[in-house]
Amino acid sequence: MQAVEPWVIPPLRTFVGESSARLALLMTSSGQVIAQHGFVGALDLMAAAALGAGIVASSTELALQVGWDPFQIVAHQGQRQAHFLAWFDTPRGRWVALVVFGTETKLGLVQVFFEQLVQELAAAAPVQDEPRREVLAADFERELNASLRSLFGR
Amino acid sequence: MNAPYAPVLEALTRLRGIRGALVVSGSDGLVVAESLIGGLKGGPLAAVAATLAGRAIELAGRGGFGAPRFLHLQADDGALLVAPAADLLLVAVAGRDVALGLLRLEMLRTAERLR
Numbered sequence: 531m532q533a534v535e536p537w538v539i540p541p542l543r544t545f546v547g548e549s550s551a552r553l554a555l556l557m558t559s560s561g562q563v564i565a566q567h568g569f570v571g572a573l574d575l576m577a578a579a580a581l582g583a584g585i586v587a588s589s590t591e592l593a594l595q596v597g598w599d600p601f602q603i604v605a606h607q608g609q610r611q612a613h614f615l616a617w618f619d620t621p622r623g624r625w626v627a628l629v630v631f632g633t634e635t636k637l638g639l640v641q642v643f644f645e646q647l648v649q650e651l652a653a654a655a656p657v658q659d660e661p662r663r664e665v666l667a668a669d670f671e672r673e674l675n676a677s678l679r680s681l682f683g684r
Numbered sequence: 685m686n687a688p689y690a691p692v693l694e695a696l697t698r699l700r701g702i703r704g705a706l707v708v709s710g711s712d713g714l715v716v717a718e719s720l721i722g723g724l725k726g727g728p729l730a731a732v733a734a735t736l737a738g739r740a741i742e743l744a745g746r747g748g749f750g751a752p753r754f755l756h757l758q759a760d761d762g763a764l765l766v767a768p769a770a771d772l773l774l775v776a777v778a779g780r781d782v783a784l785g786l787l788r789l790e791m792l793r794t795a796e797r798l799r
Contacts, residue, residue, distance in 0.1 A: 607712065636738065638713025638731030645727075 532681040533565035535622075541650035542567060549643040552611065553630035559583060559617060563677050564625065572678050582628040586617050605637055614640050618648045621655040689717035692774070692794050697721075699790065701782035703762065707798070708734050708773040716772065724777060729764075733775045737766050754792060756784075767791040769798035 531546070533539050538556060546554050546567050553568035555575065561583035569575040590600040603616040614629040614637065627647070631640055689707045696705040697719045704720035706729060713734030718726040737755060744752045755766040765787065767774040774795050778787060 636711075636713035636731060636734050638708075638715075638727065639735055641714075642728045642731045 531565070531567040534677050534680045535564055537654050537656060538565045538651065541647055541654055544650065545643050545647040548646075549629070549631065549640045550635035551629045551631050551640065553578075553628075555579060555582065555628040557583060557626050557628070559586065559624040559626055562673065563681060566681055568630075572681070575681065576678075578628060582615055582626055585615055586626050590617075603641070607637070612637065614644070616644060618651075620648075620651055622658060625651075690719075692798065693717060693719040695794060696774075696776050696787070696790060699782065699787055701779040702787070703777045703779055704729070705777075706730055706733070706775040708775055710734055710737060710768060710771050710773045720777075729775065729777065733764065733766050733773060736764075737768060737773050741768065753795075754788065756788070765791060767795035769795035772798055774798065 531539060531543060533542070533556075542554060542556065542565050545551070551567070553566075555566045555569065555578055556564040557579045558564065561579045563575060563579050566575055569578070585604060589604055593600045600617075602618075603614065605614050606612060611630055611632045614631065615626065617624055617626045619625075627644065629640055629644070631637075692707060693705045696702055703722055704718065704724045704726075706718040706720070706726055707716040708714070708730040709716055711734075713731040715726045715730045718730075720726055720729075736757065737752075740752050740755055744750065752768065755764075755768075757764040757766075762780055763778045763782070763784065765776045765778060765784075774791055776787060776791060778784065
């Protein structure tokens with residue numbers, strides 16, 4: 531398990547253990563990776579983060595188009611594994627969680643422990659002194675490389 | 685409460701000492717319908733009941749016992765009862781003073797109707 535922000539690790543480790551998730555990824559709503567468990571390649575991780583953030587953005591927009599509240603959880607059930615994608619608000623802004631799980635656990639259980647994870651992250655988040663910066667294109671590559679180094683030691 | 689299942693749950697919750705009843709999706713552990721009292725939370729109950737039932741079904745299958753018809757988890761202050769019905773699970777939470785035989789009979793009858 532690796533994290534760009536180390537305070538995220540204890541709640542995420544508890545979540546992974548209790549929910550029996552195979553893969554877990556926490557990212558910002560723009561797809562910047564915060565922490566991950568189970569991914570072995572930087573490419574897979576970055577693709578999953580970009581796709582996850584994209585699904586959340588498009589499903590939110592879809593809900594708005596038809597006049598509903600944004601979907602908070604999107605779950606895709608496969609034959610042997612499933613994924614759970616949800617956004618949630620933290621003191622650090624809106625984050626997205628992507629969880630891949632197999633037949634050894636159930637969507638309901640993942641959802642229950644996810645609610646606990648959200649509470650634990652909110653409680654563990656350090657107070658942020660700096661005002662939140664806008665993400666600029668010029669900063670993006672540098673931040674991406676810094677994240678990859680934190681997550682994969684490259 | 686999910687309207688089609690309201691009569692099913694009412695048949696169980698009218699028994700004395702019942703703290704709640706749920707219809708749960710067995711494959712994903714989500715609540716289909718619930719009738720709970722006293723601050724019980726349906727989501728965690730459904731998830732735990734479905735996980736427990738899934739393990740028991742797997743165990744019974746491996747042991748060659750066939751599909752379980754009823755699960756009874758007795759604790760000091762009450763019991764969790766589960767009756768599988770195809771892909772659904774009928775779940776009841778009973779306090780200490782419940783006529784368990786009657787509840788079991790009612791759950792098995794109801795599960796039969798849900799199949």
